[in-house]
Amino acid sequence: MWDSRVARLLDRTPSHRFSQGEVAELRRWSGEVRAVVQRLALPEQCVLAVQESRRLDSDGLSREELVFRRDDGSTFTAMLVRPDEQTQQGAVVAYGADPDALALDGLTVLALSTVDEADDEALLLVGRSRLAAGVDDVLSALAWLRDHQQIETIGLYGTDAVVLHAALIAGGGAPVAVDAAIGSYTDAGNRELALPGILRYADLPDLYAALAPRPLWLAGENATVSGAYKAFGAEEQLQIGKPLASFFGNARVATPGIPPLKVHFGIPARLEIADRLDQVLASGMLTQGKLVVEFEKLAQRFTGAESIAVSTGTAALDIAYQLLNVAGKTVLAPVNTFFATAASIERMGGKVDFVDVELDGFGMDPQSLREALARHDDVAAVVVVHIGGIVAPSFKEVLAECAARGIPVVEDTAHALGATLDGQLAGTLGAMGTYSLHPAKVATSGEGGFFVAKDQAHLDAARKLRDHGKISIDKNVHDRLGNNWRLSEVHAAVGLAHFAQLDDMLAMRRALAAWYDENIDSVPRVKRYAIPTGSVSNYYKYMAILDPSIDRAELKARLRQRHGVSLAGEVYDVLLSDQPYFAERFAGRTFERAEWFTRHHICLPAFPSMTTAEQRHVLHALRTELS
Structure with missing residues (x-):
């Protein structure tokens, strides 16, 4: 019997308990549950290498004992079991389960043993659990099986919550079978393999429900899980107690879509961000603090120059054009670029004229530039954009044309962080460089940008301009018109984690x-x-x-x-x-x-x-x- 305090703790309603809703709403809920599981499990999937193997054929089955080596040098043993002759129906990673029955029914089975209970205390001391360690091995084995066995359908099978959590973290549509009763975490028997803190967010049935609508096999009925599959209109994807081989063989696996881009922060990066945000919030210094300074120093590795962090890539352009006094003058820009490149010119009082591109590196065409220069006698600057991350060789000719006329060149390096031309980093070839840290770019701080310049006077002025033209952070004295172009400590925390990768x-x-x-x-x-x-x-x-x-x-x-x-x-x-x-x-x-x-x-x-x-x-x- 629980004492009253423990009973009150366990009686709290989880924040992500399943409830009926529209499919779009349920997909959001499912994604949030999977994100919680990933965060609490701290998965450390690695690339497995086979260190040893030996054949152990028996009972009409082909058996191969494999000793896998993890990235950290540690090892574990698995058994790859196949019928000697078969019509291939797919493959299964089995955790803590007998593989023979599935193999005799025509499935390739990679069987893993469970993590030793003796490891639990050591794992907990570093913020992990035996459950999470088992999940690591399952995810790594799943990746190995996909890479080394040319099989269309690969599923997960086990007798405890390790397979459930691995499926939630792996995502995708692979079929999942769990041969265990679904109770509640408040039942003593279900707490052994639980993630620390999970009941704040979801109970065990909620986690199973979050697998919908992918194919799922369970040993027994559960109202929450059945309700989720019904809400998705995927009742046929939930199989209760039917033959496992036919479940895996007949599972209707949806091909996951491939997005145009994906912004990825792994669990270590997310924890690093969380730690830094905790420090920021505890300090009360949410802007103009030490994280921005640290971020600027880290950025120099990739910009090749002293870097000033600003709120957006557009803010960096605004600063560049203001420093070059483009108001009332012409600025030449490529006709093929993002709207902000030219809009910023107009916003700073300049007049934009467009220049055609060349088709070798998609940069500004030197001949078209010469024609534009001949049309105007008031060109304050030329801005060049490195389209798609390519610094075009024609840029050298553009630089020479501008240098001969004493016209400064601004590099809009929004696309080209880390790209080079003849070994020189993009953004450092012209008089000034601007960078965007929008989530669509190669590295992000959520929103943000950097400004670089060859002239130290421009750098000093830019630091003032980003803070309303203040002469210093601790004096409320302004000697020029600037704007609020500051990058916050919150954005710097995100940027530091992403730039580290x-x-x-x-x-x-x-x-x-x-x-x-x-x-x-x-x-x-x-x-x-x-x-x-x-x-x-x-x-x-x-x-x-x-x-x-x-x-x-x-x-x-x-x-x-x-x-x-x-x-x-x-x-x-x-x-x-x-x-x-x-x-x-x-x-x-x-x-x-x-x-x-x-x-x-x-x-x-x-x-x-x-x-x-x-x-x-x-x-x-x-x-x-x-x-």
């Missing part, structure tokens, strides 16, 4: 691009775009060129509707001269090369957490629609 994220983007480069030639009517010699892209976008006969909008719709593939947004599909704000002013002007580029390029999904299987699916979908 930027080397790895850039490497992942380049690896994804290399895979596409090696395989995209198998897709008809799509031409691989080759990065120009001397330029090293960060692959903010992976661009390819469509055959002119292809209707891009129709292709994108078919890919999305038939294959669940969403192509990334173009860079760009509407020229600035055609934007309603500018259209009347530039009516009759043509920008032949930019117009061709905007019509005929596509951007394939490419983000650091993307898998090779997802890339294969993208190219398969393109091949299917373009063959």
